[in-house]
Amino acid sequence: MPGDSEAGAGQVGPDEAWGLSSSLTPPDTMCTPEETSLLQVEETFLALLGRINTLVFQPLLLAEEPSNVKDQECLRLLLQLSEQYQHLWDLTQVSLRTLRQRLNSPATIGLHTLHLLHSSDLFLDAYRQYFVIYTSCVAVQTFQKATRKKSEFWRSQRKALKQFLTNVTLETSGAAGLPHVLCQPLTDHVQQYVLILLRLGDAVGEHHSARELAIQAADRFVTLQSFIRRALDEASATQALWEMLGSRLGDALCTADRRLLLDSQEVPAVASPVRADRVLLFNDVLVLLQGHSFQTFDLKLVWVDGRHNKKQMSNRYGFHVITPEEEFSLSAKDAQGKACWLSKVSQAICQALRGKRDIPVLEQDQDQEGAEPPASRCCLYTFRTEDRLRLATYDGSWFWGKPHGKGTLKWPDGRNHVGDFHQGLEHGFGIHLVPHGAEDKYNCYKCHWREGQMQGYGICEYANESVYKGYFRDNMRQGFGVLESSPQAPQPFKFIGHWDRDKKDGYGVLEDKDRGERYIGMWQADHRHGQGIVVTQSGICYQRTFHVDKMVGPGILLLEDDSLYEGSFTRDLAYTGKGKITFPNGYFLKASFSTGVGKGFHTQGVLETTAHPLDPMHTCKRQLGLEAFPVESRWQGIYQQFREFIHSNCPEDAQEAFLGFHVQTAKELRKSQEYLFCDRSNPDEVSAKIKDVLAELPTHQDPESLQLYLQKALKSSAHPLGKLVKLLTLAFQATYSGFGANKHLLGLAQEEVKHHAQEIWAFYQGLLRVALERQGQIQEEREDTSESHPEAYRLVLPIILPCFYPELFMLYMLYHEKEDNLYSQGIADLSLFPDTKLLECLDVQRHLWPLKDLTLTTNQRYSLVRDKCFLSATECLQKIITTVDPREKLEMLEKTYVEIENTVSRVLEREHKLPMDDLLPLLIYVVSRARIQHLGAEIHLIRDMMDPIHRGGLYDFLLTALESCYEHIQKEDMRLHRLAGVHNQKALW
Incomplete structure (x- = not known):
C-alpha cells in the first residue's frame, strides 16, 4: 500500500544504505528508494489494469453472438487477448505482493526474492504473448469490427478512454482510440520497468548478488521493447497491405498470424x-x-x-x-x-x-x-502439379526441396508409403500399401526400394492373404522368392523358386496342398514348362515334359516298390498307349494300355522274364532328375543375387537390400518389418556390416583360424555367408521335406548338398577377393571346381551339413529301408544269443574272448551273460549317431577299432594288431551289440559325403569293414546258421 511504501522509504536513505557504511551493514537488511518507487508503479499499474478491464474488455466481450466466420475469428482473438491480459494482471499482483513482503521485512527477505527479478522470464513471455495476440487483432482489424455495431457507445466513452492515454489526441469517434488503450499503458509500464531496474542495479552496488539479476532483467525488457515496436510496425504494415490489395486478395491471404x-x-x-x-x-x-x-x-x-x-x-x-x-x-x-x-x-x-x-x-x-536455414527439415506438404505424386501428401524429412530421409506419403486413392526417401524418390526400406477391391483390403509391400522402385529383398502380403518373400527388381518379382497362399485358400499352394518379371520362370518347386503333389522342375511365364518331376503323397513319382502346364510325350513313372513304367500316362496316373513296365525283380512287360468308360483297364503285351531273376536284395534302385536337372542349373535364382553382390564389389548401399532388413530401421517401421533369416539374439553374432565383414576376412588365413571363422559366419544369419546358407536350406526343405521325401530323389538331394558346399566356398573366395582389393592386395585367380577347392569338403560341408541333415537322412532311410529292415531283423536274432555263444557262432577265436569282463553271480555261467564283452567298443560305435559330420563319424569308427584292439591286447596281456580275419567277426559282434538303427543309411551317407581325401585310406578301409558287417548281418544264410546254433545249444544243455 502507498502508506507502507512511504514508511519503508523513510527508514533508510540510499546514501546511508549503500554509501561508505555498506561494508558494515548487509545491503539486504534495508530497502532502497527504487524498490519503493517500483512498488508505487506496480500499484498504479494494477489499478489501471482494473479500470481498463471494466471500461474496455468487458464491453468488448459482451458483443453480440458472431454471425459469420470473420466475426467468430474476432471473438476468438478477443477472448485470447483477455485471457493473456488476465495473466499479466496475475503476474503484477504476485510482483506487488513480493515487494510488500520485502518492504515489511527487509532484514529477513532478500532483494533477490522479488518476483520481477528471479522470474523475469515469466514477465517477458507474458508480455510477448500479449502483444502477439494484440498485433494479430490490429492486423485483421479486430477492434474496428468488434466496435462497429456499438460505435455510439464508444463515442460516449471518449473521455473515459482518454484518461488511459498520454500524448494521444483522440479522433471524433471514441472507438478509434480503443487499440491505443490496450497497448500504450502496457508499453509505458515496460519502459518504467527498464528505468527502475537500471536504477536499482546501480543503487545496490557492483558486488551485490542482486545487481546482476536487475541488470539482466533490464536488458531483457529492453529487448522486449524492441520486439513490441517491430511487432506493431509489422502489424500496421500488414493491415495497410490488406486494405491496399482489396477484399478478394486480402481475404484469400489474410490470417491472424500472418x-x-x-x-x-x-x-x-x-x-x-x-x-x-x-x-x-x-x-x-x-x-x-x-x-x-x-x-x-x-x-x-x-x-x-x-x-x-x-x-x-x-x-x-x-x-x-x-x-x-x-x-x-x-x-x-x-x-x-x-x-x-x-x-x-x-x-x-x-x-x-x-x-x-x-x-x-x-x-x-x-x-x-x-x-x-537448415537444409534438412521435417514438414507436411500436399503435391499439386507433379504427375507421379499429384495430390499425394508427404509428411517427413526434406532436403533442398525433395523428400529425403524418413517419411510418409499418402495418396487420395488410399495408397500409402512409409519409409526412406532419397532426392524425392522412395529409396531404402519402405512399407507400401495399395488398396485392392472394395473391402478395405490392401496389398502390403514391405520391401527395399531404389530410385522409386522396389529393388532387392522384400515381403508382400497380398489382399487374398497370400505372401511373397523374396527379391524384386523394377517393381516386379525378380530372382529367388517364395509365394505361399493362405492355408484357408480354396487351393492352397507354396512355390519356391526363380521369378522373372513377376512370373515364375526357371527352376522351382510348387507344392499343391489340395492335390497332395509337389512339382519340381522348370517354369516359363507362370506355367510348368520343360522337364519336371511330380511327387505324390502316396509315394509315387514321375518325370515328364510339360508344355504350358500340359504333359507331352512319354515319361517315367516310379512306384513305391521301385517298379518302373516308361510311356504315356494321364495326370491321374492311368497308363495309356504303348509302354514298358520293369518290375523290381528284373521282369518287364511291353504292352499297349487303354481305358474306357465302363470297360475298365485293358492291356495287351508280352511279359518277359530272365532265366536267373535278380536277387531281391539287389533290385535296381532308380533315381529321377539327374540328367534332366544338372546341379549347376538348379537354384540360379539364389546364386544370382550373391554373384551380383560380389561382382559389384559389395557396395554398402546395396547391403541392406541384399541381406534383408537392416538393424537400424526406424522404430515405427521395425514394428511391421519381418527380419527373414535375421536372428540377432546370439551375442557372438558376426557383424552384419559389410565393411566390417570385409575388414575381418583377410585376418583369418591360417587353417585353424579360418575354420573357426567359417563356423561362426556360416551359422550367422546376419553374415552374407550365413544368409546364403539360410536361403539354400529353405529351398532344400521345400523340395525334400513332407511328401517330397521320396527315395527316388536322393540323387538330386545328394548332388545339391555337395554343390552348395562348393558354391559357398566360391562365395567366400569372392568376398575375400573384394576384401583384399580394398586393402590394395591381389589374390591369385583359381578355377571354381571341386578339384581346385577341396576346402569345400574339408571346411564348408561339415558346417552346413546339419542344415540339410534332417531331410537328407530321411531320404537315405527311405532309400535303404529294405536293407535296414533285413539288418534290423538280423540284429533282433543276434540279440537272443549270449556273448560267448555269439562269439562262438561268429568264429571268434577263443583266446580273444574277454571272459574277465564277465561278472557272474552264483546262478550264472559265462554262456548266459549278454552285452558285456567289448562294451567300451560298443559304446564308442553307438556315438556314431550323435554327430552329423562324416569326419566325426569316421573318427568314432576308428576309435571303435582302437577299443577292440585295446580289449584284445588286455586279454592277451600284450599289444596285438588284429588281422582282417580276426577283426571282421569281432566288428560284427560289436555292431550287433550296438544296435544302431538305420545303419545302412548312416554308412551310405558317410560314404557319399566324406572328404574325397579319405578315399583309399584308413577311414575308407574301416568304412568298408563296417559295410561288410552290415551286409553280413542281413544275409539269410547267416540267420539260418544262427538258428541252427541255437538248436544245438538247446540240445547240448
Missing part, C-alpha cells in the same frame, strides 16, 4: 522465370502476385541459395529459390537489395521452422537470427 516482412514495392525484386507483378514476404509464406491471382510457398519448404550460378541466374544480384514443385530466381536491383531479400527470407524461414514466434526475445533466440 505478418508482412518485405514487399517488392519497397525493396524491388523480380521473380523469373515465373511471371509476377509483386513479391511479398510474410512470416510464414512467400507470395507471388500476378494480377488477381497469386502463388504461395510455405516458408518451411522454401530453400534459398545465394551463390551466383550463371546457368541458373542471369542477374548477379539474384538468388535461387527452391520449393517442392517449383524453382525460380529472385533478382534485386543492386547488391544491397539482394542482401536485404536474402537476409529477410532466410530469417523468415528460420522463424517459420522454429514456430509462430514473430520476433525473438531471449538471448538464445537472438543468436539464431543470423543463422542459415
